[in-house]
Amino acid sequence: MHWYLTFFSLAGFFVEYGFTRLTPEFIHPCTVDNRTCLIQSTIYAIPYFTKGMPELGVPPLDPFYIERLTIPLAGMKISFLKGNVFGFRKSVIDNVESNFARRKFAIELHSNVTLNGGYEATGKILNFPINQEGEAKIKITNFKMIVMMNLDIMTDDKGVNHLFIKNYKYNVGYGDKVHYNFTNLFKSHPELSRTLHQLLNEHWKLVAEEFGKPIVDYATELAVRTIEKFFLAVPYEELIEGPIPSFK
């Protein structure tokens, strides 16, 4: 029994001091539930984190890449192809809060976001059959997002603790303005294209609410998977100082 304990304290010792710190330099650990520190650390980490950390297997979030995403919209089917989403690097962090005893963590931010890429549209719009492809640009001014996560801690096969995301939900707001631009929408009817753009851009909020969910689902899932990879690569102790609060 005694030997056993010694063995584990030694193992702990090596985990703490025997290896180089795995966490990138830009991560500043916080004491548990320290909101001021969490906000500061997140603000500091965002530009680095969104750039990606290939050495930890964490892909970039700015831009992030959409190979293909198909969205039904008012009798049409629109696919985005080889799209890039820019802007999260410059997110403004509005709040970060945790209640670690309940394993809850939330982050709130807003950001100007642009989606650039190809599109294909098929179906019918304004009673005109449409079968087009071209370039799409969608620009969201002050896109707001709050992500609420339930976390937990697991111990890997080396005895190192890691955070993991059990589940999450989010709320978004499409902010101040969404601007849509699809080139080549009606090849031989430029007026029709103008009318449709006017319609989309006048009713930007309605369109975004109808249309945005699959894109936001995709983006949030990607961001959460990215955070998860980061948690897997980095020990809990290098993110949060002090003993792990017991679950309440």
Ligand SMILES: *[C@@H]1O[C@H](CO)[C@@H](O)[C@H](O)[C@H]1NC(C)=O
């Ligand atoms: C919370 O974090 C701030 C900023 O890092 C620090 O100045 C303060 O001492 C911390 N408070 C506690 C209770 O640890």
Ligand SMILES: *[C@@H]1O[C@H](CO)[C@@H](O)[C@H](O)[C@H]1NC(C)=O
């Ligand atoms: C987004 O752009 C608007 C208009 O250019 C600007 O006022 C706002 O501060 C920007 N927001 C962010 C989060 O950068």
Ligand SMILES: *[C@@H]1O[C@H](CO)[C@@H](O)[C@H](O)[C@H]1NC(C)=O
């Ligand atoms: C869409 O973008 C093209 C090319 O940048 C530009 O010429 C056109 O005026 C834009 N249309 C709208 C509705 O913003």
